[in-house]
Amino acid sequence: MAGAGRRYRYVGPTDGQASVPDAPEGWPIRSLVDLDTYLAAADPRDRDEPFTYVIDLGGTLRLAPRRSEHVACAGGGEVLGAGEIAFAGERGGWVVTEVSNHSTGYCPGPISWAAVAGALDKAGICRPECFTAAVVFRHCLDCGERNLVRDDDYICALCGAELPEDVEPRMMAQPSTDQRSR
Numbered sequence: 001m002a003g004a005g006r007r008y009r010y011v012g013p014t015d016g017q018a019s020v021p022d023a024p025e026g027w028p029i030r031s032l033v034d035l036d037t038y039l040a041a042a043d044p045r046d047r048d049e050p051f052t053y054v055i056d057l058g059g060t061l062r063l064a065p066r067r068s069e070h071v072a073c074a075g076g077g078e079v080l081g082a083g084e085i086a087f088a089g090e091r092g093g094w095v096v097t098e099v100s101n102h103s104t105g106y107c108p109g110p111i112s113w114a115a116v117a118g119a120l121d122k123a124g125i126c127r128p129e130c131f132t133a134a135v136v137f138r139h140c141l142d143c144g145e146r147n148l149v150r151d152d153d154y155i156c157a158l159c160g161a162e163l164p165e166d167v168e169p170r171m172m173a174q175p176s177t178d179q180r181s182r
């Protein structure tokens with residue numbers, strides 16, 4: 001079922017969005033066969049590093065080479081999750097070795113793990129119990145900068161203001177603009 005989980009819309013720079021029409025959408029991975037097909041066709045250089053992923057609103061994992069913007073991988077739309085993911089193994093037996101919520105375009109919260117885990121389970125891909133690297137994003141209430149919090153250092157990198165420690169950024173709490181009203 002679509003619609004489970006929090007939806008994240010693109011909050012990155014507009015030039016990221018401008019690249020959407022030129023870049024292909026992420027490849028949908030609904031099964032291990034899809035993953036086999038995708039990885040077999042991938043450029044070997046791309047296969048050596050983590051992939052860009054999004055979880056689309058239908059709850060499906062979509063992959064693109066790491067150089068791709070998340071917003072392009074999502075076709076410009078909203079997502080249930082986004083970040084980077086790496087696989088190890090062989091045909092028919094892929095395992096997720098690394099997975100994060102690192103996407104400055106969507107800033108998904110750590111709770112997006114539920115959607116990521118659901119998409120991997122649906123496709124039959126072995127996965128860890130949680131993000132191997134969970135990123136915390138905070139929106140500066142003073143200057144509006146999106147910050148990636150490191151080492152529990154809740155200070156805005158742009159203006160030096162204190163960042164909220166215990167609330168989700170405002171941008172993540174905003175209802176989606178095109179959400180159906182019923």
Ligand SMILES: [Zn+2]
Binds near residue numbers: 141145157159160
């Ligand atoms: Zn600031």
